[in-house]
Amino acid sequence: MTIPRIASYPMPKMDQSIHNKTDWRIDPQQSVLLVHDMQQYFLDFYDVSQEPIPELIRHTKMLIEHAHEQDIPVVYTAQLGNQTPEHRQLLTDFWGAGLKDDPVQTKIHDELTPQPEDTVLTKWRYSAFKFSNLEQLMQEWGRNQLIVCGVYAHIGCLMSAAEAFMLNIKPFLLADAMADFSREEHDLALKYASTRCAQVMTTDNVLTAWSNQAEDQIHPLSKAGILRAVSEQLQLPAEEIQLQDDLLLLGLDSVRLMTLVGVWQACGSRVSFEDLAEQPTLDAWIGKIAA
Structure with a gap:
């Protein structure tokens, strides 16, 4: 037996059928984003041009981008090819x-490719914690909230959330950033999670919470702090500024550059006007300012 072909269905929305027992508050300083099993193998059982897959990919990409901006660890799970019977054990009987x-x-x-700073864990069982060091990593990072998106909602996503709960890690399951075998099973996962082991939220809920909580917590010399300062000087939305963009061509003149240098020096950086003018990109500045 293997995974069946999966019919398209509309992505669930948060409505009156979801009754969270918890009212946990998301904190970007405590969050870890888990991108669960978003491998092409699992997505190919869908018509990827039809919902819920386009919305799943769009929302997951937004979560990853915002996590990177706010220095929130991003963890991917991915299964290996050609697993031996010793590796798969009872999974073979079902799949x-x-x-x-x-x-x-x-x-x-392709749209969700892990970046060098991300963590990719080998996935061995339904739960992302089983036979991995995810719990240890979260302890080392000093984080106790797990934001879960990916496939499949009622299997790995739900089981990872349930095990996080049992490890005293607060899990948040994203209703509109997961996909499943059917809308019925997707809804089942949301109902079980919201009443037994996790808090169900939407992508917009999480992004808003991260942004609101992070505003007063961003250090000026962090990646997010540098991006915010440049965004304010250029009067451009942060999401429109890429790491490799020439900031002078985007309108950053010498007066604004001097203003930024003054802000960052006041926060402890030894960066100079000449340092930044020499390589006027965010990618170069982040390393120089932190140093």
Whole structure:
């Protein structure tokens, strides 16, 4: 037996059918984003041009981008190809041999490719915690909130949330950033999570909470703080400024550059006007200012 072909269905929305027992407050300083099993193999069981997949990918991409901006760790899970019977054990009885060792099938979806600062964990069982060091990593990072998105909602996403709960890590399951075998099973996962082990939220809920909480907590010399300061000087939305953009071409003149240098020096950076003018990109500045 393997995974069946999955019919398209509309992405669930938060409505009166979801009754969270918790009212946990999301804190960007405590958050870790878990991008669960977003490999091409699992997505290929859908018509990827039809819902819920386009919305799943769009929302997951937004979550990853905001997490990077706010220095929130992003953790991916991914299964290996050609797993041995010793590796799969009882999984074979339910799902067959699993993925082939094909780079097209095992890779994370192209729009969600992990960045060098991200963590990719090998996935062995339904829960992302099983046979991995996810719990240890969260302890090392000093974080106790797990934001879960990906596939499949009622299997790995739900099981990872349930195990986080049992480890005293607060799980948040995203209703509109997951996909499942059917709308019925998707709804089942949300109902179980909201009443037994997690808080169900939407992508917009999480992004708003991260932004609101982070405003007063962003250090001026952090990546997010540098981006915010540049955004304010250029009077451009932060999401429109790329790491490799030439900031002088975007309108950053010498007066604004001097203003930024003054702000960052006052916060303890030794960066100079000449340092920043020499390589006027965010990518270069982040390293220089932190140093």
